Structures are given as structure tokens and as C-alpha cells.
Amino acid sequence: MKENILIVEDEFIVANDLRIMLQKAGYKVCGIAPSVAKAIDLIKAKNPDWVLLDIFLQGTKTGIDLANQLSEMGIPFIYISANTNQAILEAAKATEPYGFLVKPFREKDLVVMLDIALYRHQQSRKFNQPKEATLREQIEQIAAKTDSKDEKLKQVATALQSIIPFNCLNINKNEASIESEQVYLIKNTLNIFQVLSLNAALDVTGVSHRNYRSWRSSPQDTGNQFYNNFEFRRLKMDSLWLKALSDHYKYQSALCYDIRLESGYVYKLTFLSTGLDSYNKLQLDLLQKNAPAFNQLISDILLKNDAEVKQVRTARVSPAPVAAVSTHQSFNGIIGESPLLKAVFNKINIVAPDETSVLIMGESGTGKERIAQTIHKLSPRKNKLLVTVNCAALPINLIESELFGHEKGAFTGATEKRTGKFEQADGGTIFLDEIGELPLEAQVKLLRVLQEKEIERLGGNYTKKVNVRIIAATNRNLEKEVAEGRFRLDLYYRLNVFPIELPSLRQRKEDIPILANYFLDRFIKKTNKNVTGISGEAMLTLMDYDWPGNIRELEHLIERSILMATGDFIENIEMAKLPSAGTFQVQEGYRVRTMEEMEREHILEILKLCKGKIYGEGGAAEMLNIPSTTLNSKIKKLGIKYEYVK
Numbered sequence: 065m066k067e068n069i070l071i072v073e074d075e076f077i078v079a080n081d082l083r084i085m086l087q088k089a090g091y092k093v094c095g096i097a098p099s100v101a102k103a104i105d106l107i108k109a110k111n112p113d114w115v116l117l118d119i120f121l122q123g124t125k126t127g128i129d130l131a132n133q134l135s136e137m138g139i140p141f142i143y144i145s146a147n148t149n150q151a152i153l154e155a156a157k158a159t160e161p162y163g164f165l166v167k168p169f170r171e172k173d174l175v176v177m178l179d180i181a182l183y184r185h186q187q188s189r190k191f192n193q194p195k196e197a198t199l200r201e202q203i204e205q206i207a208a209k210t211d212s213k214d215e216k217l218k219q220v221a222t223a224l225q226s227i228i229p230f231n232c233l234n235i236n237k238n239e240a241s242i243e244s245e246q247v248y249l250i251k252n253t254l255n256i257f258q259v260l261s262l263n264a265a266l267d268v269t270g271v272s273h274r275n276y277r278s279w280r281s282s283p284q285d286t287g288n289q290f291y292n293n294f295e296f297r298r299l300k301m302d303s304l305w306l307k308a309l310s311d312h313y314k315y316q317s318a319l320c321y322d323i324r325l326e327s328g329y330v331y332k333l334t335f336l337s338t339g340l341d342s343y344n345k346l347q348l349d350l351l352q353k354n355a356p357a358f359n360q361l362i363s364d365i366l367l368k369n370d371a372e373v374k375q376v377r378t379a380r381v382s383p384a385p386v387a388a389v390s391t392h393q394s395f396n397g398i399i400g401e402s403p404l405l406k407a408v409f410n411k412i413n414i415v416a417p418d419e420t421s422v423l424i425m426g427e428s429g430t431g432k433e434r435i436a437q438t439i440h441k442l443s444p445r446k447n448k449l450l451v452t453v454n455c456a457a458l459p460i461n462l463i464e465s466e467l468f469g470h471e472k473g474a475f476t477g478a479t480e481k482r483t484g485k486f487e488q489a490d491g492g493t494i495f496l497d498e499i500g501e502l503p504l505e506a507q508v509k510l511l512r513v514l515q516e517k518e519i520e521r522l523g524g525n526y527t528k529k530v531n532v533r534i535i536a537a538t539n540r541n542l543e544k545e546v547a548e549g550r551f552r553l554d555l556y557y558r559l560n561v562f563p564i565e566l567p568s569l570r571q572r573k574e575d576i577p578i579l580a581n582y583f584l585d586r587f588i589k590k591t592n593k594n595v596t597g598i599s600g601e602a603m604l605t606l607m608d609y610d611w612p613g614n615i616r617e618l619e620h621l622i623e624r625s626i627l628m629a630t631g632d633f634i635e636n637i638e639m640a641k642l643p644s645a646g647t648f649q650v651q652e653g654y655r656v657r658t659m660e661e662m663e664r665e666h667i668l669e670i671l672k673l674c675k676g677k678i679y680g681e682g683g684a685a686e687m688l689n690i691p692s693t694t695l696n697s698k699i700k701k702l703g704i705k706y707e708y709v710k
């Protein structure tokens with residue numbers, strides 16, 4: 065039995081057409097609502113599994129207002145609207161729908177959109193549940209320990225990082241006087257959490273008790289809300305204490321959430337981050353879902369011990385020389401302990417045992433391939449092959465034959481039958497690196513492998529079932545590739561079921577010492593140099609750099625520095641010079657575009673500019689100065705479709 069769907073649409077004819085299409089596709093339609101109020105009534109009465117909703121409806125409320133309520137109720141939804149105004153699309157996108165279908169649409173588009181949406185929803189349900197349970201369990205375990213309250217709070221702060229990254233968390237009883245419970249969990253430059261009482265925080269920031277008391281009277285009604293960038297600056301104007309704290313520690317965004325205890329007391333959680341744009345609605349939803357865990361944190365840890373919170377002063381410590389040691393704490397060979405990386409480990413643990421496709425996103429050199437290897441190693445497929453394909457390195461005319469194989473005589477030069485990478489990976493995993501470089505024709509075939517689990521060799525007229533898990537990686541923004549017609553939307557949705565975003569090295573600088581130490585240890589074993597460590601000064605140089613080449617750059621730099629070192633320690637670090645403007649450099653991993661690709665991009669750009677018009681005055685043919693018949697045949701040959709131009 066297919067899902068029960070509610071249609072929220074004020075145009076009766078459109079709603080009725082939709083109903084007929086859905087029923088034909090086997091779905092049950094539990095009602096049609098022309099307004100948000102009616103939709104809420106129907107949701108209560110009929111309990112739909114999904115909602116299809118238009119944006120502009122009868123009454124004052126829009127589909128976007130309803131979408132926010134649907135998220136709170138945990139009901140997935142898809143927009144169906146004729147509206148393509150950018151600002152409205154942005155607002156709709158922020159509600160995180162499972163899809164957006166632009167009217168008018170074909171019946172086939174609706175069915176495909178729903179099919180993909182259902183699939184993604186099933187997957188996200190599967191992966192979200194254990195995450196919520198984990199935080200509750202973790203806090204339960206920490207609360208049960210015999211450690212001191214400060215120690216427990218530090219452990220909680222670390223555990224929380226996988227859900228909400230922050231540099232400071234303030235837990236504060238509403239309407240608290242200066243003596244009452246409030247605590248600051250502050251991450252210092254060495255990535256260690258410190259527990260500060262209010263008095264200690266005042267001390268560190270140099271704010272007097274008198275000032276604080278007078279500032280406290282200023283309105284603090286932050287509610288459940290996030291404040292990035294400009295909003296954060298405005299928030300600071302409302303609370304001078306927040307301003308003093310944030311200016312001292314350089315916080316630039318906040319996420320506020322109120323927790324009501326059974327006793328009726330309300331505690332305010334304020335997460336602060338040094339990032340400009342660190343918080344979003346998704347994290348507010350996560351806080352809401354994890355409210356019982358925070359309740360427990362306050363009741364079972366914060367309020368358990370009435371003794372004064374020990375004052376710990378922050379101090380900027382210059383790192384001591386780091387000596388190379390041969391034992392490294394690692395997560396299956398992935399070095400690093402930053403909360404951002406730990407969040408990645410958490411995701412790997414969740415997804416590795418599953419069959420789901422994984423999409424790893426991150427800048428070049430952040431370790432995407434290493435993550436793929438670890439997922440394979442921790443999966444039930446570990447005893448089978450992990451086949452790696454670098455899509456960017458394949459010659460464009462051989463990509464399909466490389467991936468799917470070919471029969472003898474399939475094309476000129478195909479003198480032998482060839483088994484493709486997918487067949488080689490049968491039973492195991494295929495890692496498709498730089499997936500954003502895959503041409504559209506190969507994308508269609510890849511989609512087929514994902515949907516039907518079968519491949520077709522070039523020149524073969526039969527299909528073959530394959531059982532392959534797909535891990536893909538990209539350093540491109542695939543959403544942008546989709547928007548520009550270079551990447552198929554349906555393939556993107558299929559691949560993006562379980563995204564893992566790898567932070568750049570500059571986002572997790574606290575990992576630099578441990579990584580540098582790891583590479584140092586690895587390389588000194590290979591040389592006969594007597595280098596035993598990195599000086600504190602040299603380490604500061606490493607910490608101050610921005611690392612455009614990420615871990616790969618650090619790895620090469622340490623190798624070079626060992627060779628250059630003259631004493632026991634690496635004292636001098638010579639950072640690579642960035643190419644000066646105007647110098648053309650082919651970076652590692654960069655693929656030179658073929659003439660055909662450049663031509664395709666150029667034509668697409670002009671077509672967009674002419675809004676798809678080919679012939680006549682102001683048409684693309686005129687702009688490109690070629691006959692429209694030539695342009696037409698190029699469009700066909702290059703596989704440019706009308707929908708890419710819109």
C-alpha cells in the first residue's frame with residue numbers, strides 16, 4: 065500500500081488533476097485543502113504520510129508557514145508551485161522540503177519526484193534515529209560516572225559537538241541572580257573545554273559585577289532562535305554582557321534554546337561560535353528533538369552538585385615543542401580529534417554497516433579518499449574489492465567503457481572484450497572520486513546502476529545485475545552543477561542520501577599538531593635524519609597558515625621540512641609561496657576541459673542569456689554568429705536539453 069498524501073492547493077482544477085495523477089500512480093489522497101487552516105484540520109483528522117503543497121493559498125498564511133509547522137510535526141513535504149521568484153525559492157528551500165516541482169509539470173516528473181523523495185525520507189529516518197538515541201545515552205552514561213561535575217560537563221561539551229558545534233555554551237537559569245546557577249563551557253585555543261562559573265567569566269573578560277548587574281536588566285528575550293552575522297551583531301546590542309563576552313572570545317554567531325524543566329524552571333542554552341554563519345534551522349530542530357537529553361543534562365549533572373563551580377582561568381598557552389611519537393590515536397587510520405572530525409567519525413560509524421550510497425564532499429586534500437577507504441573497511445563488504453575510479457582522470461571518450469566495460473568491436477580500437485569497474489567491484493564497493501566530472505551520458509547509466517542495480521556493456525545488448533555499493537566524492541558544489549545543467553538532479557538526489565561533509569584543515573586547526581606529529585613520525589622512519597620534533601615556534605607558524613591544500617599540503621610540507629632541518633627539531637617552516645596572479649598553474653586533481661566541454665558550456669550560457677531563443681533577432685544563433693541550423697545540430701550533439709536552459 066502506497067503512502068497517504070494530503071494536497072494543499074487552492075486552485076481546484078490543479079488539485080483535482082494532482083489527485084488523479086497520484087491515484088493513478090497508486091497513492092492514496094486523504095484530502096485537498098485550499099488553505100493552511102483547512103490543511104491543519106485535515107492533518108489532525110487524516111494523519112497523512114506526506115503533504116504536497118502550493119506556496120500561495122487562500123487566507124493570509126502561505127505554504128511556507130505550513131511547511132514550518134509540518135517540520136515540527138515530522139511530516140515530510142514537497143512544494144508544487146508555479147512560483148520561481150528567487151526570494152520565495154530561497155525561503156522555501158530554507159524549510160528543507162524533500163522536493164520542489166515547478167508547475168506545469170508532467171505526470172512522469174511528479175512520480176519520479178515522489179519516488180526519490182520517499183527514498184530519501186526512508187534513508188534519513190533510518191539514519192536520524194540512532195543519532196538522537198546516542199546523545200541521550202551518552203549524557204546518561206556521563207551522568208552515571210563518579211567524575212566531578214566539571215569533568216562531566218566537559219565530557220558533555222565534547223559529546224555535544226557532533227550535534228551542534230560551538231566554542232562556548234552558556235547554560236543559564238532564566239531570571240537568575242548573580243549567585244545562581246549558570247555555567248560557561250568554553251573551548252580554548254588548544255581545543256580543550258574549560259568550565260567557568262559566571263564569576264570566572266566576568267574575571268576573564270574584565271567585566272565588573274556592578275556592570276554585569278546593571279546590564280542584566282536589559283531585555284534578554286532571545287527565544288528559540290539562531291543569530292548569524294548581522295542578526296548576531298544586533299543581538300549583542302541588546303545584551304552588553306553578551307557583547308563583552310563575544311568581543312573577548314571573538315564569537316560571531318549564536319543559537320539560543322530554552323529548556324523547561326519539570327519543576328517549571330526555564331534554562332536558557334546559548335551556543336556561541338567564532339564562525340560568522342554557524343547556525344541554522346536544522347540545528348534548532350535537532351535541539352528540539354534532543355530536548356529530553358538537555359533536560360537530563362541540567363537535572364542530573366548541572367543541578368546535582370550544589371558546590372560552587374570551580375573557577376578555571378583561561379590562558380593562552382604557546383605550544384610546547386612537539387616530539388615525534390610513534391603511537392597515534394586514530395579512527396581507523398584517520399588522524400584528528402577535532403569535534404568537526406569526530407562528527408565525521410560518528411557519521412562513518414552510522415553509515416558504514418549499511419548498504420546506502422555515500423556522498424563525501426570536501427576541498428581537495430581533505431581526506432575524502434581516506435574516508436571512503438574507512439567506510440569500506442568497516443562495512444560487511446570489507447573482504448571484497450574497493451575499486452577506485454578517478455572520474456576526472458579518465459579520457460572523456462573512455463569513461464563509459466571504463467565504468468561499464470565493452471564488448472569486442474564495440475568501437476574502433478575495442479579489439480578485446482573488457483570488464484568495467486562496476487563488474488570488478490561486484491560484491492564490494494566502488495569509489496567514484498570527482499563525481500562532478502562525470503559527463504551527462506555516463507550519469508544516465510550510473511543512475512540506472514543505482515536504481516536497477518544493473519549495467520550494460522558498451523556494444524552489448526543485454527544487461528547484467530551487479531551488487532555494488534557506491535561511495536562518491538566531489539570537491540565541486542554539486543547543487544550548482546545541477547543548477548547549471550551539468551549534473552542530473554535525479555542522480556544528485558540518489559547520491560546525496562547520506563552526505564558527509566569533510567571540514568577543511570583551516571576549520572579544524574586544533575588537529576594540526578597531531579597531524580604534523582603523525583607525518584613527522586612517518587617520514588623520519590624513511591630518512592636517516594635525526595629530527596625528533598617540531599619547535600613551538602614552528603608549530604605556531606603551522607597554526608597560523610590557511611592551508612588551501614589541506615592535509616595533503618601539510619603532509620608534503622612536513623616531508624620537505626624534515627629534509628631541510630639542520631638540528632634535532634624542525635625550527636623553520638617555509639610555507640609554499642602561493643602562485644602570483646596571472647600565473648597559470650595546473651593544480652593537482654585539476655582536469656583540463658576539452659574543447660567540446662568548453663563549447664557546450666559556452667552555448668549553454670548563451671542559451672540561458674537568450675532565454676532559450678535560438679532563431680531570429682536576439683536569438684542564440686545570432687549572438688554566436690552561426691546559422692541556426694548549425695546551432696541546432698550542435699545542441700543535439702552536445703546533449704543540451706531544454707530544461708537545462710530554463
Ligand SMILES: Nc1ncnc2c1ncn2[C@@H]1O[C@H](COP(=O)(O)OP(=O)(O)OP(=O)(O)O)[C@@H](O)[C@H]1O
Nearest residue numbers: 398399400427428429430431432433434615616653
Ligand atoms: N585524517 C587524516 N589522517 C592522516 N592522513 C590523512 C588524513 N586525511 C588525509 N590524509 C592524507 O592526506 C592526503 C590527501 O588525502 P586524500 O587523497 O584522501 O584527499 P582527497 O580529499 O581525496 O583529495 P582530492 O580531492 O585531491 O582527491 C593523503 O596522503 C592521505 O593519506
